[in-house]
Amino acid sequence: MSELLVEAQGLGKAYPKVHRSSDRLRSLGRLLFSSRGAERISVLRDVDLQIRRGESLGLVGENGAGKSTLLKLITGVLTPTTGSVRVRGEIGALLELGAGFHPEYSGRDNVAMAAALHGLSGTELRERLPEIIDFADIGQYIDEPVKHYSSGMVVRLGFAVIATLKPDLLVTDEVLAVGDESFQKKCVQWIENYLAGGGTLILVSHSMYHIQKLCRHACWLRGGEIAMQGDVFDVTQAYLAYHERKSASVAERREIAQAGVEFSVIAVAVNDDESERPALLELGDALRIRARVRSRDGRTPGVMVGIVRADGTAVYGTSTEIDAVAPERVAEGEYLCELQLDGLPLLPGSYRIRVHPMDTEGVRIFDTIERSFVVRGASREFGLVRLAHRWNHVCANGSGS
Numbered sequence: 001m002s003e004l005l006v007e008a009q010g011l012g013k014a015y016p017k018v019h020r021s022s023d024r025l026r027s028l029g030r031l032l033f034s035s036r037g038a039e040r041i042s043v044l045r046d047v048d049l050q051i052r053r054g055e056s057l058g059l060v061g062e063n064g065a066g067k068s069t070l071l072k073l074i075t076g077v078l079t080p081t082t083g084s085v086r087v088r089g090e091i092g093a094l095l096e097l098g099a100g101f102h103p104e105y106s107g108r109d110n111v112a113m114a115a116a117l118h119g120l121s122g123t124e125l126r127e128r129l130p131e132i133i134d135f136a137d138i139g140q141y142i143d144e145p146v147k148h149y150s151s152g153m154v155v156r157l158g159f160a161v162i163a164t165l166k167p168d169l170l171v172t173d174e175v176l177a178v179g180d181e182s183f184q185k186k187c188v189q190w191i192e193n194y195l196a197g198g199g200t201l202i203l204v205s206h207s208m209y210h211i212q213k214l215c216r217h218a219c220w221l222r223g224g225e226i227a228m229q230g231d232v233f234d235v236t237q238a239y240l241a242y243h244e245r246k247s248a249s250v251a252e253r254r255e256i257a258q259a260g261v262e263f264s265v266i267a268v269a270v271n272d273d274e275s276e277r278p279a280l281l282e283l284g285d286a287l288r289i290r291a292r293v294r295s296r297d298g299r300t301p302g303v304m305v306g307i308v309r310a311d312g313t314a315v316y317g318t319s320t321e322i323d324a325v326a327p328e329r330v331a332e333g334e335y336l337c338e339l340q341l342d343g344l345p346l347l348p349g350s351y352r353i354r355v356h357p358m359d360t361e362g363v364r365i366f367d368t369i370e371r372s373f374v375v376r377g378a379s380r381e382f383g384l385v386r387l388a389h390r391w392n393h394v395c396a397n398g399s400g401s
């Protein structure tokens with residue numbers, strides 16, 4: 001097994017609780033005069049993490065979940081309040097924008113200082129400077145003070161320095177989001193080569209695309225704690241499914257409450273599972289959505305089923321009325337039907353299923369039940385669905401998947 005580069009155990013960080021200036025005085029007072037110490041707010045708790053040489057870990061989580069704090073503890077910018085973290089090897093860190101650059105000095109001087117800090121000799125720097133300047137690609141700004149740079153330029157310079165130093169461990173916090181499209185591509189390509197050459201990465205990003213593209217493992221931080229850790233697709237898809245559930249519109253729930261109860265959904269099963277856990281499918285699997293519906297006065301209900309992507313894009317919808325069928329009566333006032341979709345062509349991602357009972361005429365909707373499912377897989381195709389396709393007049397080039 002390869003060498004352990006990062007090992008965090010029971011890692012935690014807490015800050016004194018300070019809301020207003022009066023609190024600040026009170027905290028100071030407590031610090032000075034009380035043995036209890038200041039009241040603290042814990043922003044990271046019980047983090048156990050191991051990263052081996054050659055691994056790539058994506059850190060995901062909502063704003064304020066503690067991702068940057070964890071990176072700062074790993075890189076030694078912050079000291080832990082509890083637990084410990086050990087790091088072996090040279091770290092290249094791109095944390096806060098411009099951290100480590102002196103605003104009054106030119107890009108060129110900053111590069112020289114950064115290189116010296118990382119132990120590069122004057123000769124090595126002279127050799128690598130053209131490469132760094134070329135990677136940053138900021139034109140004559142290289143000789144301007146960094147304080148005149150746009151945020152994109154600062155990131156370009158920071159990444160260029162790191163790229164040339166090729167550290168054992170690369171730690172980056174949302175840097176890809178700052179640069180423009182072509183620089184993002186260049187960075188992604190560089191990171192891919194760096195990983196292929198045995199590099200180790202910790203990447204914080206809100207872009208699941210970048211996380212899935214660059215990382216094999218992921219860790220989801222929620223409220224300062226690890227909510228899930230493991231294979232990148234499992235973690236990112238669970239994270240997206242969590243967001244879907246969170247954003248299920250309040251208006252929709254109100255609509256359900258206000259609707260009459262002539263027809264209501266008793267239960268929905270997705271691939272025979274009635275629980276609310278997201279169903280896990282592989283691209284091309286079958287999807288079966290079974291609904292049991294109660295009819296107050298015994299009339300036959302209709303059932304509508306819709307599928308939407310995590311971002312709300314409609315994928316497909318149909319109803320018993322559209323397909324000229326009716327649910328089967330299974331008991332007094334109880335009906336059952338199942339919609340089966342064979343060989344689901346949806347690309348990997350998170351989706352929601354909406355099931356609505358309707359009146360027999362297919363005019364009024366009475367209830368809404370949501371379930372989610374995740375299509376897993378590492379396909380690099382993009383869009384919503386896999387369209388049957390083939391390439392003509394081509395030959396294999398041996399790369400890609």
Ligand SMILES: Nc1ncnc2c1ncn2[C@@H]1O[C@H](COP(=O)(O)OP(=O)(O)OP(=O)(O)O)[C@@H](O)[C@H]1O
Nearest residue numbers: 015016043061062063064065066067068069070221
């Ligand atoms: N110096 C500090 N003093 C007090 N609280 C802090 C301090 N630094 C960070 N925090 C708090 O710690 C929590 C975690 O912040 P952190 O920056 O690690 O989150 P994050 O997951 O990186 O968020 P984002 O996605 O918005 O960058 C937040 O609630 C933040 O307000």
